[in-house]
Amino acid sequence: MTTPARKQYLRIKSQYPDTLLMYQVGDFFETFDEDARIAARELQIVLTSRMYGNEAVPLAGIPLHALNNYIGKLITAGYKVSVCEQVGEVGRGVVDRAVTRILTAGTLSEPNLLPARQNNYLVAIAMGRVQTALAAVDVSTGEFLVTWFRSEELPVALDAELQRLNPVECLLAEGSNREAYRFPTQTVTVTACPGHFFNSEMAQDRLCKLFGVQSLEAYGCAHIPQAVAAAGAIVTYLEKMNNGLLALLTGLKSYRTSSYMVLDAHTQRNLELLQGTRSGSVQGSLLGVLDRTITPMGAREMRKTITQPLLDLNELDARLGSVEELFESPALRSRFTMSLQVFSDMERIAGRIRQGTAVRNEVLGLRDNLEHVPELRELLRGCEALLLRELAEEMQDCQEVIDLVDRALMRSGEEDEHGDDGRLIRQGYDTELDELFASIRDSRRWMVSLEGRERERTGIKSLKVGFNKVFGYYIEVSNANLKLVPGDYMRKQTLVNAERFITPELKEHEARILSAVERIEEMEKGLYGEVLRQISVYYAQLAHTARLVARVDVLLSFAVVAVHQGYTRPQLEQGHGIDIRDGRHPVVEYALDGDVFIPNDTQMEADEGRRIMLLTGPNMAGKSTYLRQVALITLMAQIGSFVPARQARIGVVDRIFTRVGAEDDIAAGKSTFMVEMEETGTILHHATPHSLLILDEIGRGTSTYDGLAIARAVVEHLHSRLKARTLFATHYHELAALAEELPHLCVHAMAISDEDEHASIVFLHKVVEGSAGKSYGVHVARLAGMPMSIVERAEEILYQLEEGQQASDSRLILLPEREEHMGVESNGRVAESQASYHWQSEEARQIAQRLEAGEGSSDDLELINLYAITPLDALNLLSLLQSCQKKRTGRRA
Numbered sequence: 001m002t003t004p005a006r007k008q009y010l011r012i013k014s015q016y017p018d019t020l021l022m023y024q025v026g027d028f029f030e031t032f033d034e035d036a037r038i039a040a041r042e043l044q045i046v047l048t049s050r051m052y053g054n055e056a057v058p059l060a061g062i063p064l065h066a067l068n069n070y071i072g073k074l075i076t077a078g079y080k081v082s083v084c085e086q087v088g089e090v091g092r093g094v095v096d097r098a099v100t101r102i103l104t105a106g107t108l109s110e111p112n113l114l115p116a117r118q119n120n121y122l123v124a125i126a127m128g129r130v131q132t133a134l135a136a137v138d139v140s141t142g143e144f145l146v147t148w149f150r151s152e153e154l155p156v157a158l159d160a161e162l163q164r165l166n167p168v169e170c171l172l173a174e175g176s177n178r179e180a181y182r183f184p185t186q187t188v189t190v191t192a193c194p195g196h197f198f199n200s201e202m203a204q205d206r207l208c209k210l211f212g213v214q215s216l217e218a219y220g221c222a223h224i225p226q227a228v229a230a231a232g233a234i235v236t237y238l239e240k241m242n243n244g245l246l247a248l249l250t251g252l253k254s255y256r257t258s259s260y261m262v263l264d265a266h267t268q269r270n271l272e273l274l275q276g277t278r279s280g281s282v283q284g285s286l287l288g289v290l291d292r293t294i295t296p297m298g299a300r301e302m303r304k305t306i307t308q309p310l311l312d313l314n315e316l317d318a319r320l321g322s323v324e325e326l327f328e329s330p331a332l333r334s335r336f337t338m339s340l341q342v343f344s345d346m347e348r349i350a351g352r353i354r355q356g357t358a359v360r361n362e363v364l365g366l367r368d369n370l371e372h373v374p375e376l377r378e379l380l381r382g383c384e385a386l387l388l389r390e391l392a393e394e395m396q397d398c399q400e401v402i403d404l405v406d407r408a409l410m411r412s413g414e415e416d417e418h419g420d421d422g423r424l425i426r427q428g429y430d431t432e433l434d435e436l437f438a439s440i441r442d443s444r445r446w447m448v449s450l451e452g453r454e455r456e457r458t459g460i461k462s463l464k465v466g467f468n469k470v471f472g473y474y475i476e477v478s479n480a481n482l483k484l485v486p487g488d489y490m491r492k493q494t495l496v497n498a499e500r501f502i503t504p505e506l507k508e509h510e511a512r513i514l515s516a517v518e519r520i521e522e523m524e525k526g527l528y529g530e531v532l533r534q535i536s537v538y539y540a541q542l543a544h545t546a547r548l549v550a551r552v553d554v555l556l557s558f559a560v561v562a563v564h565q566g567y568t569r570p571q572l573e574q575g576h577g578i579d580i581r582d583g584r585h586p587v588v589e590y591a592l593d594g595d596v597f598i599p600n601d602t603q604m605e606a607d608e609g610r611r612i613m614l615l616t617g618p619n620m621a622g623k624s625t626y627l628r629q630v631a632l633i634t635l636m637a638q639i640g641s642f643v644p645a646r647q648a649r650i651g652v653v654d655r656i657f658t659r660v661g662a663e664d665d666i667a668a669g670k671s672t673f674m675v676e677m678e679e680t681g682t683i684l685h686h687a688t689p690h691s692l693l694i695l696d697e698i699g700r701g702t703s704t705y706d707g708l709a710i711a712r713a714v715v716e717h718l719h720s721r722l723k724a725r726t727l728f729a730t731h732y733h734e735l736a737a738l739a740e741e742l743p744h745l746c747v748h749a750m751a752i753s754d755e756d757e758h759a760s761i762v763f764l765h766k767v768v769e770g771s772a773g774k775s776y777g778v779h780v781a782r783l784a785g786m787p788m789s790i791v792e793r794a795e796e797i798l799y800q801l802e803e804g805q806q807a808s809d810s811r812l813i814l815l816p817e818r819e820e821h822m823g824v825e826s827n828g829r830v831a832e833s834q835a836s837y838h839w840q841s842e843e844a845r846q847i848a849q850r851l852e853a854g855e856g857s858s859d860d861l862e863l864i865n866l867y868a869i870t871p872l873d874a875l876n877l878l879s880l881l882q883s884c885q886k887k888r889t890g891r892r893a
């Protein structure tokens, strides 16, 4: 037999089947059944059971006050949590309960559940035939964004935005394929929403109603149905999860990614903008070097600044001018630092006030912040840089909010004029409340005087008036004096040495106090809510001020880092050149921590000059570092930061593309080489003559001749067709010969010192003109501690290879440029004619003959391992074996 309480639980749970239901029972939140098992496992709390009728139900509970902590853990583990509270009077029968909010990763706004220095985005993607839109909201700050992409920009542009925003939760229309989207973290919660969430007409009405407007024209996205649909889906979802969150959404910001420098997802990861690849955290990233912001909102702004470099020269000049002024004056920097140090997270507190969830200390903190706004504004006004003065003019101090808080709220621990320190609402704010406090004081005074009066009346000198939580006020008389107790005393409690009594008069005063305390609690709650509502009228103003503080914080951070790291102001211009003198890699240099970083120059000239820089050199010589350094210096210049160089002149870049290292996509069933080719193809499709390309070891993932051929074809395309500035690192020194044919290409190498043939080489980390000529791979193997026998054998093989290979290499490299260039995406394996194989060993030649005759089998693998004594032969034989097997399966099919 199921009890009514159990029935109520099951009814509510059936309405929220996909959430973990936290069910209030008195001072606890309980979970039942499967939810209890999950909660016990995830939260490491005790799993017990409770009898409902004759049914034993699994149960695990947590105390009411600890709810937030536990919810945080469940959400991090990927669960959705619904909170069901007692909403009815506790009395006879089952108390009424209702789900008051549903919490998911993307709908959290509690400060202790969120990382302070990072936004927490919930996104929605609306896929259309022509356009696809992405809307994003951070419910802790009220930021609400939308952007859209044409179908030909997909999936690169969408992946890039997802990487930048790093959402914790994503809404998709039911039936969408989650696998089509590349989220930067595995832990993102993907929520499938009913199709009507994404209905653009309904979304339009919903958004207009929310913002109190007739049309969405002013928000710049009214003409894009997918943008409206994505933003609408977010609003509908929030409404369902926690209606209170909608109060934060006061407008929608539309933006196009093409207004900023485009950084595809791969490039963001590759340049380690926000996260170091090795550390998986801020350490080892550009953010780790540049972020010296003081306030939480400044830190969040820094992330956006780094991932959205600007294109507009005037805007950049304004930022750099501000940084320069702060850079030049230590006194100004320290005044700004002191001024910013007093600011708490105004942006999120303003949001919590708007939602009605801010606690007293947060409100008082915000009030104190506002008190410091005029000081910051005066500092800004006194500056020469126009941008700093403009920020001052936008900054409002919201004196009304300060006055309101001062009138309404007491600080905890502060005493009023009557010595009362327990008040939330200040005396004088509400007459009825003051009267209640006065009546309590009267009754307390009566209680205090009671002791004297009763001692006199009864003649009991040791008589005491006391209070305890169970019995309330009492009069205590020791056993020795019990005979003197008057007749109107009523016995209440017996102790070992004394008795406690009450009188009707005492009870009356006590009741008066208790009801006043209850009423005060209720009134203070109501009045406090009212104060929050009054402050939230200024929400937009407060949030704007917080963002201005954040921008000042970012500019100051740039200046502080520039001084500390010895950066200089870059010169930006509209042109295609890049001229960096003594440039350094900001992150590698930072990590060296005192050791010397060898600076290098970069000169890429505009239009008819040398646009392509071919960089050769051995492994470990610093090619990758140099390539990334050029990209990072360019990016830093375009976010308005000073740069690690003696001097830098940068022609504004519209996109940076990098193809560095191998990010395998084994999960998607693609080989390293396939990924390399796909990515190179994407770059060649999307790059423009204003872009900067960083290509590291293109063609490395396949056999030597294929690789060399592809590398050459890419260089030719970049040189004669695309005309984008390119840094191209390669270990194919043979490509250096191209400089004679291609006028816009220059060849550089990483300098090596190997004067003494038998000693190890020394990496000078210096970029010099000319080609490296040799790859020193075997030297690096020696350095890496390979067994000597292997190193010596490798040297022998290398010698043979170098002797035998020269002829064939030059044959390939001197092939005349074909009329129709090889497109990488067309996948023509141009170099794979059998003639291009040059067998190093007789055994290999024999195996090859059999393979070419179509007689190869998987047993040949073993033969290849045994007889192909050079790696090059082995690679070529493997590729022959592969095509032989492919032919055979093709025939069978």
Ligand SMILES: Nc1ncnc2c1ncn2[C@@H]1O[C@H](COP(=O)(O)OP(=O)(O)OP(=O)(O)O)[C@@H](O)[C@H]1O
Pocket (backbone or CB within 6 Å): 588, 596, 597, 598, 599, 617, 618, 619, 620, 621, 622, 623, 624, 625, 626, 765, 766
């Ligand atoms: N300019 C420099 N000054 C000082 N140290 C440097 C410099 N450039 C690189 N290094 C150091 O040399 C190491 C190797 O650099 P990097 O990874 O760029 O070499 P690489 O030529 O790209 O090698 P590989 O081809 O094996 O990837 C880096 O870890 C870095 O610490």
